[in-house]
Amino acid sequence: MKVAVIGLGSMGGGAATSALRAGLDVTGVDPSEKARNAFGNRAVARGADLDAGQDAVLVLTVNAAQAERALYSEEGAAQRLAPGGVVICSATMAPADAKRLAAEAASRGLLYLDAPVSGGAVAAREGRMTVMASGSDAAFAAAKPMLDAVAGQVWNLGAEPGQGAAMKVVHQLLAGVHIAAAAEAMALALRAGLDPHTVYGVVNGAAGASWMFKNRMAHVLAGDDTPLSAGDIFVKDLGLVEAMARESQLPVPLAAQALQLFVAQRAIGQGGRDDAFVLRVWQAIAGFALPGEPGGAEARKPEG
Template sequence: MRVAVIGLGNMGMGAALNLLKAGGMEVAGVDPRETARAEFAAAGGTPAASASALPEGTEGVLVLVVNAAQAEAALFGPEGAAPRLAPGAVVIVSSTMAPEDARRLAGIAEARGFLYVDAPVSGGAVGARAGAMTVMASGSPEAMAKAGPILAAVSKKVWTLGDAPGLGSTMKVVHQLLAGVHIATAAEAMALGIKSGLDPRTLFEIVIGAAGNSWMFENRMPHVLEADEAPRSAVDIFVKDLGLVGDLARSVAFPAPLAAQALQLFVSASAQGHGGKDDAFVIRAYQALTGIALPGEG
């Protein structure tokens, strides 16, 4: 099977490398960054700087870009993949987006004779490299069957939520409510402990062995302890994703006050110039309010 991954970032690179390891597939990877293409080529993949340069007759494409606009451009824009895809190819879009955008992209794909799977993922860069992402998918039985070998190679679990595109994206938006609130709460707890005179590393060790721990606290707060702002997932990702939570909540007349407050904290950190930093550094919003020194700042 001739397949491609569009977007060799933190998640996409891991997915592309696991497709190579799975065997039985010719794998191309698309990314404008020369460094990403070089890493993928060194692993045995076929790199391309744009989707329009994919091998002709590509039968499956996994899209791991930031948002709906990028996904649409990568597939159907002037430099998009669509002309390079085989008739009946499966398009798997794993970008986090509003459910209505997933439905719209599915309509475009199906009108061109392609199968479409709405398949957001979770698991972070570590999960992607391990081939252990969680997939929240929806699509027709035919689309899911054709996407099966691709999704199996990159995930530990594929949840099939129904036939209709948009259900996968709805689930991912609900998931991001939890993820964003948990990161903001982890930062709040760390900032409060620092402000109150606790040693931050000791605070961390106690929490991860106690009932107050969360996956996000244990995963993200080491970045703060190590003063490592390199983005695995950036502050601005959660400005986007928690904005999607608010949009979904309004569309069904649902109050989501915790998500709204967490969004404001990410917006605050972004407004201070930290939008491109690791999302753990939403803690900068608390630092601005309290004057605390973070680890590594003396």
């Protein structure tokens, strides 16, 4: 099966590697030479540079605008798909954008699976992402070899494109709020003079634990703000939450507060760093030291 993966960042690069490991004929697509070289297999700068006759293309761009350009512009990949090929679009976007991109695929004789993902860079590299997908039975069938390669779990949310996108927006409400809450808790602990490594152990062994606390506060303890997922991503994604909530006439006050914290992270010049370091918003207010900084605890990765 000839497949392409568009976007070779932390998620896309891992997914492309997982597809390659599963025995698929994979070509990566990314405008960044560094990203193409890091993939370590055949890679091109533009979708239009793909070999003709691709059976599937997995799109892991940042947003709908990038996905649309990567697929349907003059330099896009859609023209290189075989008739009846499937677009698996995993960019986080509004439901209306997913419906529009699906309609464009149909007009070109292509199948479309609205298939956002979650799990992070590690899950992508290990081929165990969670996929929240909607589309026709034919789209699911055509995408199955690729989904088998990159996913640990695939949720079928129905036949209508847009349902997958809506599910991902709901998921991102929780993800963004949980990260902000984890950072707030760690900020309070540091301000109170508690040892952050002890705090990490206590919380993760008690009822207040969350996946995001365990995952993201590990970055803080290591003193590593490398952007595996940048704070700016949640400015975008929680903005989608607010937009969908307005359309649904539903208040989302916790998501709105979390959004403002990520906006603040951007405002202090940290939006391009790891989203766990939204913690620096509280640091800017209260002046405490983070692990690895002068006056802070020793930076080290948590045990286990």
